[in-house]
Amino acid sequence: xxxxxxxxxxxxxxxxxxxxxxxxxxxxxxxxxxxxxxxxxxxxxxxxxxxxxxxxxxxxxxxxxxxxxxxxxxxxxxxxxxxxxxxxxxxxxxxxxxxxxxxxxxxxxxxxxxxxxxxxxxxxxxxxxxxxxxxxxxxxxxxxxxxxxxxxxxxxxxxxx
Numbered sequence: 001x002x003x004x005x006x007x008x009x010x011x012x013x014x015x016x017x018x019x020x021x022x023x024x025x026x027x028x029x030x031x032x033x034x035x036x037x038x039x040x041x042x043x044x045x046x047x048x049x050x051x052x053x054x055x056x057x058x059x060x061x062x063x064x065x066x067x068x069x070x071x072x073x074x075x076x077x078x079x080x081x082x083x084x085x086x087x088x089x090x091x092x093x094x095x096x097x098x099x100x101x102x103x104x105x106x107x108x109x110x111x112x113x114x115x116x117x118x119x120x121x122x123x124x125x126x127x128x129x130x131x132x133x134x135x136x137x138x139x140x141x142x143x144x145x146x147x148x149x150x151x152x153x154x155x156x157x158x159x160x161x
Contacts, residue, residue, distance in 0.1 A: 001125060002060035004053040006032035006046035007072075009039050011065030011109035014117065018063070021118055027125070044075040047106075051079030054103045062104035063121055073106035080146055083139070088112075093120045097127035099135045 076084035084104035085096035096102035
């Protein structure tokens, strides 16, 4: 699988080790930075770069890393078509894929050990979307809102589907 990965200074060293671990597991990895440690860098450009790449290649998935993962998830979700999920345990990793067809995982480098994060990413990458109608319907509703600002066919009301 093609995996896009990005972080700011908070996950810089971890990202470099994760890239090597993912490649050793057979994944093709594109590193969207940071490419040098800078304690004052900003995470949004790295996260949106990952999101844009994942949207451009729907068969790929993305990983964004921060101190907590919160801001990184928010930044990635600013890209139209991204469904980034903040993951903190195996259940949230599985459900993000099964129910939400999340295409980006956000994790906090300061919240878990390196081994835990590698495991969470592995679970996320391995889990398929269930394809269940109720989950797809909800994803479609979010996409419609993202595109039109509403849920109805006219894009104005939130009651009709």
